[in-house]
Amino acid sequence: MSFFVNKYNPSKIEKKWQNFWEYNKTFSSEIDKSLKKYYVLEMFPYPSGDIHMGHVRNYTLGDLIARYKRANGFNVLHPMGWDSFGLPAENAAISNNVHPKSWTEKNIQNMKSQLKKMGLSYDWSKELSTCNSDYYKHEQKIFIEFYKRGLAYQKETIVNWDPVEQTVLANEQVIDGKGWRSDAVIEKKRMKGWFLKITDFAEELLEDLNSLKNWPEKVKLMQKNWIGKSFGAYIDFYIKETTNKITVFSTRPDTLFGASFIALSPEHQLVNEFKKTYPEINDKLKKINIKNTNEQNLDKIEKIGIKIPVKVSHPFIKDRFLPIFIANFVLIDYGTGAVFGCPAHDQRDFDFAKKYDLEIIEVVSKEKNQKRKGSIESAYTDNGYLINSDFLNGLTVDEAKELSIKKLEEFNLGSRTINYRLKDWGVSRQRYWGCPIPIIYCDNCGIQTVPEKDLPVKLPDKVDFKNSGNPLSNHPNWINVKCPKCFRSAKRETDTFDTFFESSWYFARFTDPNYKNAINKSNANYWLPVDQYIGGIEHAVLHLLYSRFFIKAMNKLDLINLTEPFKSLQTQGMVCHQTYKNNRNEWMFPKDVKRVDDEFFTIDKKIKVFPGRIEKMSKSKKNVIDPNTIVNTFGSDTARFFILSDSPPQRDMEWTDEGVEGASKFLNKVWQLITADNYNDTPYQKIKHNDENDFKIFLATYKAISNVTQAIEDFHFNIAIANIRTLFNELNFYKIKTDNNKIVKKFCISNFLILLNPICPHLCEEAWEILGNKQSISDAPWPKVDLEYLNERHITLPIQINGKRRGEIKIAKSLNKKEVENLALNHQNIVKFLDHTPKKIIYIPNKIINIVI
């Protein structure tokens, strides 16, 4: 019976075409210099075990682009791999007694099979996994190169210590004073660690943001702020009657004559010396150090300071001496860890001066030569003219900055400088499951790099996770090694790299993942840069800044010929879902909730459930939908279609049952359309239209081709789908009466399928075959518009009176202004408004006519 044949069966056809693509190596990519290349990449996942909706959205976006570009004749590289070092593997080892390696490998297998069920057009022959020594051995070589060229170094600093993960974090990984992954309050700790000289590239990283035309402004701005370039001066303040000085950084050297105190960070070097000389400040200092233990309440902390019983000389005024304070609001990490306070023109200094009764000297006024009237209630930080400032008087702020720096340099009391907020990237982590840092410590020879013949430094397989701290430090066999220089006993570095190290260059490795060196330059030159990179906004300053730095550093070392890795970037929004709580205020899974009219109940309808906010899907709130369930129930084409159809990619989207069902219904209707008639013997060819109906269906088809193409180019995939649906409605409406009609319909349906294919590839392959095609639709070229149809000869022209729409006329485009005016003025609904001659008629050809009365 036809009913049986007519049933859309996604699980059957999806499997069929996934096998077809794999068997035919449809998406394998080879270098072909005669073709234009296109490299599309989605941020590779951490193999946590199961894919989630965020992955589905990310990879569906990328797959659409990959298939679209392929149809447009590009040689497409679309790889996938695994960011497989990281803490969860180690946590699993501790709690479940499984080795991180086997845990990770199992997860990769699992996720890979889930991804394959989505029908993504990856070239799996390019797959890589960063925990594999074939990958990380190159990383060790790169690090040694960096070290030899001064781009990697070891130092002791105050680091961000994550007490939960028991490891160091980079500044970028501390968010609101908490670990970016653990959410634990971060402590300050003095430690030795390895750093990469990202600050060497601060200016380039900032400057080259301008060349990234296809990056979101938001991301560029975040990076710009993170780099934090500011112009100013170092200024030396000599301690009274000594040759010791305190150097401060200031962006406002123009306000020097308003200086009334010096403030040091509690961690400033000089503080230790003051402690020795003046032991009475020790107790007070403990109070001030609250900063180190409790950073999250920073903004609530009152500004406090400890006065030191010595003073410094003012650089410009011989007989003026300023008090020194150790103050909790001065940051050790920024500038020199010391500032001069100018209360009249800085709000913090103002508050501080009020509290400790310090002088407030006004040196910038809004109007020339005019002091502020009445008492000063807050700091004035805007532009103006200098007063009370000796040789700076009358100058603008900018002029005064220039002149004061000049004078400081003249007196040898300071210098012009540029300061960056960006700090060097600390890459040492006290973890097992990461890439070992290839360094050996020898008591005689000092720091030695592991010789190339001994690379890779592999992670030892047998490790004990029972003790706290880094298992590598507790591993005697592994840690003990001979010094490569003097051959006496030495010890390995036990820290491993921050996992952002791996993701900083994987996209380059994809161009030849099995090459003997890190990068096959010839392949990299062909494929790179990544033409379209897609991922979450949360990596705006972490991964994306590190990768840009890495490429610039590798370029400098001639390991690659590239200055920016990602030509175009798109950041996708989050996948959200309604939250539910039961009557005990516990979160509930959506699958356990049933909707009855406007109320929600448990699935057995017994207990009432309370709907909460629509929030990002998260395990903790249980508002997660498992992609595997969706794929098994509706098919991956439905999931792909829905996730693209509802919202623009950049915005957050809400996953709803209604939405998925709507998508599923649509695909069923497409199936009905394809199978309603037998097109097997109908030729696929373009013919001329015979009548109005044929004209209309051709017009709808070409309009859709034009609009869908534009929408995809603009990354507006929801609009692309809206236009695909519009064409579908027209196709459904078009009835076959003659053989000619059938040719017309087959032609239009075929074009429709090519447009839909990047979104629902399995259904389209199957439909394409049903239509009688012998080749895969994946090899069908993207259709072109026929302008003869799009340049319609007749249009509907709206008629306005005083800007309000009052009617419309169908006119030929060839009519001139007078003819159109006549038609408009005689329109039956217009006539009644015209009791006198119009004042003015504005006619915008093919757009609108407006009659002003």
Add this chain to the structure above:
RNA sequence: GCGAGCGUGGCGGAAUAGGUAGACGCACUGGACUUAAAAUCCAGUGACCAUAUUGGUCGUGGGGGUUCAAGUCCCCCCGCUCGUACCA
């Protein structure tokens, strides 16, 4: 505090360069089919008025302005979201 983005029907969202606001969908309503329901198909769907039409008034967070014409441009205000924060 600072920076960025957003605000359009019951909901998600459309609207190249200032030119028919609400495309496309969800939900809803009515009808067909059915013993019935689901599914499917057809029709309607911003609000209000109306002589129910091929009519009118209002309508894109609020107020003002520019213009023949404003969701779109300018000024002021309100709200929400995200980022960032003692950066000297």
